[in-house]
Each structure stands twice: as structure tokens, then as C-alpha cells.
Amino acid sequence: MSDTQFRHELAQQLRVDSVRASTEGGSGHPTSSMSAADLMAVLLDGHLRLDYAQPDDPHNDHLVFSKGHASPLYYAMLKAAGAITDEELLSFRKFGSRLEGHPTPRIPPTDVATGSLGQGLPVAVGLALAGQRLDRLPYRVWALCGDSEMAEGSIWEAFQHAGWAGLDNLTAIVDVNRLGQTRETMLGWDLEGYADRARAFGWHAIVLDGHDLDAIESAFAQARATTGRPTVLFARTLKGSGVDAVEDKPGKHGKPLEDPEAAIAELGGERDLRVEVAAPEKSAGPHQFTASDGDLPTWDLGEKEATRKAYGEALTALGGSRGDVVALDGEVSNSTNSGLFADAHPQRYFEMFIAEQQMVAAAVGMAARGWVPFASTFGAFLSRAYDFIRMAAVSRADLRLCGSHAGVAIGEDGPSQMALEDIAALRAVHGSAVLHPSDANQTARLVAEMADRPGISYLRTLRGKTEVRTPPEEDVHIGGSRVLCSSEQDDLTIVACGATVEEAMKAAQTLEADGIHVRVLDCYSIKPIDTETLISAAGHTQAILTVEDHWPEGGLGDAVLSALAEQPDRPVVRKLAVREMPVSGTPEELLHAAGIDAEGITDASRELLARRVAVASG
Numbered sequence: 001m002s003d004t005q006f007r008h009e010l011a012q013q014l015r016v017d018s019v020r021a022s023t024e025g026g027s028g029h030p031t032s033s034m035s036a037a038d039l040m041a042v043l044l045d046g047h048l049r050l051d052y053a054q055p056d057d058p059h060n061d062h063l064v065f066s067k068g069h070a071s072p073l074y075y076a077m078l079k080a081a082g083a084i085t086d087e088e089l090l091s092f093r094k095f096g097s098r099l100e101g102h103p104t105p106r107i108p109p110t111d112v113a114t115g116s117l118g119q120g121l122p123v124a125v126g127l128a129l130a131g132q133r134l135d136r137l138p139y140r141v142w143a144l145c146g147d148s149e150m151a152e153g154s155i156w157e158a159f160q161h162a163g164w165a166g167l168d169n170l171t172a173i174v175d176v177n178r179l180g181q182t183r184e185t186m187l188g189w190d191l192e193g194y195a196d197r198a199r200a201f202g203w204h205a206i207v208l209d210g211h212d213l214d215a216i217e218s219a220f221a222q223a224r225a226t227t228g229r230p231t232v233l234f235a236r237t238l239k240g241s242g243v244d245a246v247e248d249k250p251g252k253h254g255k256p257l258e259d260p261e262a263a264i265a266e267l268g269g270e271r272d273l274r275v276e277v278a279a280p281e282k283s284a285g286p287h288q289f290t291a292s293d294g295d296l297p298t299w300d301l302g303e304k305e306a307t308r309k310a311y312g313e314a315l316t317a318l319g320g321s322r323g324d325v326v327a328l329d330g331e332v333s334n335s336t337n338s339g340l341f342a343d344a345h346p347q348r349y350f351e352m353f354i355a356e357q358q359m360v361a362a363a364v365g366m367a368a369r370g371w372v373p374f375a376s377t378f379g380a381f382l383s384r385a386y387d388f389i390r391m392a393a394v395s396r397a398d399l400r401l402c403g404s405h406a407g408v409a410i411g412e413d414g415p416s417q418m419a420l421e422d423i424a425a426l427r428a429v430h431g432s433a434v435l436h437p438s439d440a441n442q443t444a445r446l447v448a449e450m451a452d453r454p455g456i457s458y459l460r461t462l463r464g465k466t467e468v469r470t471p472p473e474e475d476v477h478i479g480g481s482r483v484l485c486s487s488e489q490d491d492l493t494i495v496a497c498g499a500t501v502e503e504a505m506k507a508a509q510t511l512e513a514d515g516i517h518v519r520v521l522d523c524y525s526i527k528p529i530d531t532e533t534l535i536s537a538a539g540h541t542q543a544i545l546t547v548e549d550h551w552p553e554g555g556l557g558d559a560v561l562s563a564l565a566e567q568p569d570r571p572v573v574r575k576l577a578v579r580e581m582p583v584s585g586t587p588e589e590l591l592h593a594a595g596i597d598a599e600g601i602t603d604a605s606r607e608l609l610a611r612r613v614a615v616a617s618g
Contacts, residue, residue, distance in 0.1 A: 003045075006273070007213050010080060011041035013271040015242050016264050017076035017089060023260040025093030028101065031240035031252045033073035035177035035210070036144060039235055042216040043142060043173075044077055047224065049280040052083040055109030058369070059280035061139050062111055062127045066120025067146030067175065068102040069254070075099050078107070080275050105396055111368040113394035116387055118152025121145055121172055122358045125158045126365020128170040128230075129350060134326065134371055136287040139280060140224070141170045147187070148180040150194065154388075156201070157358040162230045163202030171223040172203075172232040175210065177239035181253045191234045198232045210235025242267050289323030289348060296448055298472035299440040305468065307498075308404040308461040310440035312337025314447040315374055319345045325451060326366060328352050330359050330377035336404045336461075338376045356381050360388040364397045372398070372451055379403025379419025379460055386425055393430040393456055400450045401426075404461045406436070407549030408582045408590035409499040411463070415582045422460060424554025427527045431455040433478050434527040436556075438501035439468045442524050445476035453478060462499055464587055469501070469522075481530035482522040484508075490519040492605055493537040493544045497523045497556050500547040503591065506598035511605055518605065526556055531563040538564055543608050544573045547596050552577035574608050576600065 001009070014037040022028030049061045065074050075092060078084045084099075084107070091097035098107040102115025111127065114120045124143035131139050149155055162170055178188050187193045195205035204226045208215045216235070223231035239253075240246030243263040257263045264270065297313045299305055319325045319341055328350040333339035342349035352359035356377055363373035382389070382403050392399050406419045426434045433453060437443040443461065450457040457478075469484065470476060484501070485508060492511075496504040501522050508518040519537055523529065538544060544564075546557035557575030564570045578594040591597040595604070 004213050007041045007045055009271060010045060010273050010275065011037040012242065012267050013080060013273050014041060014073055014076040016267050016270055017079060018072035019257055019260050019263050021072045021075060021089050021092040022256045024090040026256065027093060027254070028072050028256060029069040029254050030072055030257055031246050032067065032146065032177070033070045033076070034241045034243070035237040035239045036070060036073055036175040037241065038211050038213060039173055039175065039216055040073060040077055040144070042213060042220060044080060044277060045275050046217065046278070047220045048142065049139065049278050050109065051279050052081045052109065052277060057280060058135060058286045059137055059139055059282050060109065061280060062124070062141045064111060064120045064124045064127070064141065064143045065103055065114050066124070066143050066149060067117070068114030068120065070144070070146070071099070071101060071103050074103055080273060081277050082274055104394060112364055112397065113391055116391050117146065117149035118154040119361060119388060119391055122154050122158040122361030123365045124170060124172070125162050125167065125358065126362030127368060128162065128167040129165065129362055130366045130369040130371060131169050132167060133347065134287065134366065135369060137284070139169070143170070143172045145172055145174045147174055147176040147178065147185050150174065151186055154357040154361070157355040158361070159198060159201040159203065161352065161355065161358050166228050167230045168227050170230040172230070174232060174234050175237055176234055177237045179239045179248070179250055179253065183250070189236050191236055194234045202229055204229050204231045206231065206233050208233060208235050210237035211241060291321055291323040294321040296444045298444070299468045301468055301471060303468045304465040305440040306462055306465045307437050307440060307443045308335070308463060309337050310443035311376070311402055311447060311459065311461050312340035314444035316340045316344045318448060318451060319348060322372065322451065324370070325372045325374065326350065328359050328363050328373060328375040330354055330356050330381060332377055335378070336376040336402060338374070356385040357388050360385040360392065363399055364388070364392045364395060367397045367399055374400045374402060376402035376404065378405045378417060379422040380405065380417055382422060383425065389429055389456060393432070397456070398454050399456045401457065402459045402461060405463045406460045407499060408578055408594055409462060409464060409549050409587045411587040411590065412584045414584040418582060419460070420551045420578055422458070423526060423550050423556065426458040427554060427559065429456055432527060433457040433525070434460070435478065435525055436460040436497040437524045438498055438522050439466050439470050441468055441470040441472050442476050446478065446524070449478050460498065464499070466499065466502060476524070479525050479528040479530060481524060481533050483533065484520040484522055486519040487517050489517045490541045491517050491609055493519045493521060493541045494547060494601065494605065495521045495523050495534070495544060495556065495560055496547045497526060499549050499591070500596055503596065503598045503601055504547055507601035507605060510598065510602050516605065516609065523556060526559050529559050529563050534560060534563050535567060538567055538570045541571060542612050543571045545576060545601065545605055545608060546573065547576045547601055549591070549596060550577055552579060572608070572612065574604065576604055
């Protein structure tokens with residue numbers, strides 16, 4: 001048969017298999033899959049360069065299903081390429097199957113998890129940046145998007161950055177089937193309206209009939225030939241294409257077909273076509289950046305330095321000794337100090353501007369290609385990208401985040417700039433590490449540890465300078481802590497982190513002068529927390545006081561309580577935290593107003609111990 005005839009039959013097979021998989025799974029999105037079947041048939045048979053037998057080959061093209069709910073179509077493509085069997089196709093959405101309701105990297109060659117709309121294209125931008133500037137290989141990145149997700153702001157962050165960066169190795173394919181979950185989309189079939197927006201961002205935009213195989217072939221050929229800018233196809237399609245009972249009809253979203261046998265017959269029956277997907281070009285290996293031996297920076301005891309500055313210096317040193325480390329920042333690099341890395345390693349630094357969703361997505365894309373990304377911004381602003389961080393965990397991504405300007409200790413900038421929810425938010429992410437060093441030497445060691453840690457790691461840094469209390473040679477590690485002072489006669493344990501460590505030490509000195517013995521624990525690793533040291537402190541003291549520059553919900557205090565939850569004889573734990581909405585002021589004024597300065601800690605310690613004595617005697 002001719003190429004066009006084969007592609008027609010292949011598209012029909014993709015539709016049939018989408019119907020079959022969804023029927024077997026008892027749920028799914030067959031109609032959303034059927035609309036894009038012609039687009040994916042032509043891509044698979046002629047333009048995609050991907051060795052499905054070697055999914056980790058760095059030369060492979062990348063296909064990201066931004067409209068992840070069209071997973072039946074994605075899995076049908078895997079079957080057509082010989083990557084999965086028909087038996088596995090029909091395991092769709094069943095417990096234990098690799099074919100989950102939305103794609104994840106459990107099924108190669110899937111780079112990232114999708115399904116939270118608006119994320120696939122931003123991740124594709126990260127993959128394209130890696131191909132253009134890091135790997136320096138000619139692979140292409142293809143992203144299938146739905147028209148409903150064109151309402152997401154993150155999609156337009158991706159359009160803006162890709163256009164600005166001239167990512168001509170990126171092609172977005174927008175399946176404009178007009179129908180969302182509950183109604184018609186904002187623009188319906190106004191393809192020129194979509195195209196005008198894309199062109200304004202510097203893209204080459206092509207408008208076409210998404211069921212015309214020749215038009216699709218021509219559009220893909222144009223995309224591959226376009227240089228200097230990315231290409232987007234806006235393809236007019238029919239949701240549920242090919243089956244009269246659901247074609248272009250509202251109310252059919254996310255449901256298996258009511259009469260799948262009739263639908264399959266209408267589509268021409270089952271087929272078992274196989275596609276010999278083109279192999280990628282392998283003329284050269286991925287680029288490697290040179291590295292040299294180098295040591296992490298250290299600071300002398302008693303010296304004062306901001307942990308945000310230590311982050312920048314440590315990351316720069318790490319970039320010198322490791323050519324796989326890359327840095328991204330949200331246009332605050334002079335505050336986070338990632339600008340030091342940019343100056344030293346400009347080819348591995350990525351300015352993402354004020355677009356935190358795109359920044360995190362780009363880091364996830366780079367991590368999928370084996371690079372070691374560190375992404376930084378103000379801790380408060382990472383909240384905008386929280387869904388991207390959550391989905392990065394679903395992607396099993398290795399991602400390193402740094403949030404500076406934590407808590408009321410930043411001072412006069414006021415509450416809009418104060419990260420006060422970040423510890424709770426990042427603790428809730430699956431498999432995450434949450435780190436809050438109190439001095440520069442701790443920071444440097446933890447940055448190095450983050451580079452080799454799988455999963456998502458978050459480093460919380462401070463704006464102001466703090467005293468270096470950790471010797472350079474001391475072991476600092478994820479899951480550790482430091483006991484700053486202790487004795488056999490300790491009455492109370494104070495657990496602090498970050499800016500409150502110094503306040504806790506001042507309070508301990510005041511209490512010691514009054515004959516109250518205090519153990520101070522610097523809990524620089526909040527997740528995982530040093531449970532063993534906490535249990536020891538709980539067994540040797542009458543009470544525990546936690547002190548944090550964070551809201552009381554979900555932060556250090558709750559981490560300590562969780563660690564001690566199963567201890568049958570644990571002492572009372574009281575949490576000092578920021579409980580009222582802060583305002584502008586000096587760091588000293590704000591710490592005092594929150595009751596987390598030395599005076600507040602001292603008063604709370606006395607009150608807590610007095611209450612314990614009263615309970616014991618009464």
C-alpha cells in the first residue's frame with residue numbers, strides 16, 4: 001500500500017487501540033485520543049527519530065504528551081512501534097500495570113509524567129534547551145498539546161521562553177478539537193487566533209486540517225526545516241474522530257465508548273500494523289563540559305556570612321569540579337547568588353526570568369537528559385511552581401531547589417517576599433529532602449550532598465549573615481543535625497534551624513546563668529530529620545521547645561512531633577513560630593514580634609519548665 005494508505009490504516013489502528021484500551025480499563029479518554037490519531041500516525045511513520053529498543057540513547061528524539069489524558073493514544077503508539085505487546089496495552093489503568101491513567105516514566109521512553117495540564121510543553125522547552133546548549137545533539141523535541149490547556153499560563157511561559165531562546169529543535173502540536181471537559185474551549189476552532197498569539201511570541205505557526213494526512217506531512221516537514229525559531233502546528237480536529245456516536249459531540253470526555261464493538265467495526269476493525277520508526281542520527285556523542293579538581297569553599301569559625309552567598313559559592317565550586325552541574329534562576333541571581341555560577345560557567349547557566357513554572361519545568365527536562373540541575377529563586381516564589389514540583393516527584397525527577405529570603409528575618413521587604421509556607425509545602429512532596437542550614441559551612445556541604453541525592457531536594461537559605469559555628473571538617477549530611485551544647489543535667493531541649501539557631505544559643509546562655517541547663521539542637525535537616533538525636537534529647541530532658549521562622553503548620557515543630565510520635569514517654573513539645581501576619585521592619589523587630597528571638601525563647605523556656613514543675617508537684 002502507499003504511504004498515505006498505510007498512515008490512514010495506522011491512524012485507524014491507533015483509534016481502535018485507544019478504544020480497546022479504555023474499554024478494558026473501564027475508564028480513560030478515548031475521544032481525546034482519537035482526535036490526534038492522524039497527527040501521531042504521521043509523526044510515528046516518518047518524522048520521529050527514536051530507537052524504542054534503546055530508550056536511553058541520548059540521540060533519540062523526545063515525544064512529550066502534554067495532553068497526558070490522551071494516554072490511550074500514547075500507549076497505542078508504543079504498541080505500533082513494538083515497544084509493548086497487545087496484552088500489555090489491554091492492562092491499561094489496572095493495578096500493577098506500567099500503563100497508568102496518565103503517562104509516567106515507568107514506561108520507557110517516557111521522559112516525564114504528564115496529566116496536570118500545562119506542564120508538558122514547558123518540560124519540552126527544558127529538553128530542547130538541553131539538546132541545543134548542553135548535549136549539543138540534533139535530536140528534536142515534539143510536544144502534543146491539547147487546546148484546553150492553552151488556557152494555562154504556564155503554556156505561555158513556555159511559548160515566550162522558547163521563542164526568545166530560538167529553540168528550532170522544538171515542535172509543538174496543538175490538537176484543536178474544540179471540546180473541553182464541560183464545554184467548548186475559549187477559542188473553539190479559531191486557529192488563526194491561536195496562530196497570532198504564537199507568532200507574537202516568535203514562533204513559526206502553521207494552521208492545518210489535523211485529519212489531512214498530506215497536510216500533516218507538509219507541516220512536519222516545514223517544522224524540521226525551520227531554523228532560528230520553534231514551530232507550532234494548530235491542527236483542527238474532531239474529538240472522537242471516526243465514530244459517529246461520539247464525533248464532535250459534547251459530554252463524551254473522559255468516558256469509554258458505550259458501544260466499543262460497533263465503534264471498532266466503524267473504524268474498520270482491529271489491525272496489527274507495525275511501524276519501523278526511524279533511527280536517530282548518531283554521528284557524535286553528547287557534549288561533555290570539562291571539569292577540574294576543586295574543593296568546596298570553607299569559612300572560619302566565628303566568621304559571618306549569609307547562607308545564600310555560601311550557596312552561590314558552593315554551587316560555583318561544584319560546577320568547577322563537575323561538568324554535569326547546571327544552574328537555573330528566576331531573574332534574582334544577584335540575590336540568590338547563583339549569579340556567581342553564571343559568571344564562572346556561563347554555558348551551563350540558564351536565565352529563566354520571572355517565570356517560576358517554566359524554570360522548574362526546564363530543570364525537570366534537563367534532569368531527564370541526565371544533567372544535574374539546581375534551580376533557585378526566592379523561597380516564597382516557588383509556591384507558584386508547586387504543582388510542577390509535585391509532578392516532578394511523579395516523574396521520579398532528580399531536582400535541586402534553592403529558596404532564598406526565608407522567613408521574617410528578611411526584614412523590611414515585608415510579607416509578600418517572606419517564605420513562611422515553604423518548609424511545609426516541600427516536606428509534603430514525596431521523597432523530598434528539606435534542608436535549612438544555619439551557617440555557611442553547613443550550606444556548602446549540603447549543596448554537595450544534594451548533587452548526588454535522587455529525588456527532590458530543597459535548600460532554604462537566609463538573606464542576612466549568620467555566625468559560622470560548624471567546623472569546616474565536621475560531617476554535615478542530609479538527615480543529620482548538630483548538638484551545639486548539652487550536659488547530663490539538661491532540663492530543656494531547644495530545637496532550632498536557620499536564623500533561630502543564633503537566637504536559641506543566646507537564650508541558652510541567659511538560661512544557663514539562671515541555673516537552667518539547656519540542650520540546643522541545630523536541626524539543619526528537617527526532612528529527613530535526625531530522629532535518633534531527637535529521641536536521645538527527649539529521653540534526657542523534661543521538655544522540648546522548637547523555634548522556627550515559619551508558620552507553625554507543617555514546619556520544624558511538626559517534623560519534630562512526627563519524629564517523636566511513637567515515643568511512649570516523650571516530653572511535652574511546644575512550638576514557637578510566626579503566628580501573626582508580619583509587616584515590614586528590621587529583622588530584629590520582626591523576630592521579636594513573632595516571639596522567636598532570644599528574649600521570646602527565654603520567656604517560653606521558663607514558662608514551659610515552670611508548667612512542668614507545677615504539673616509534677618500537683
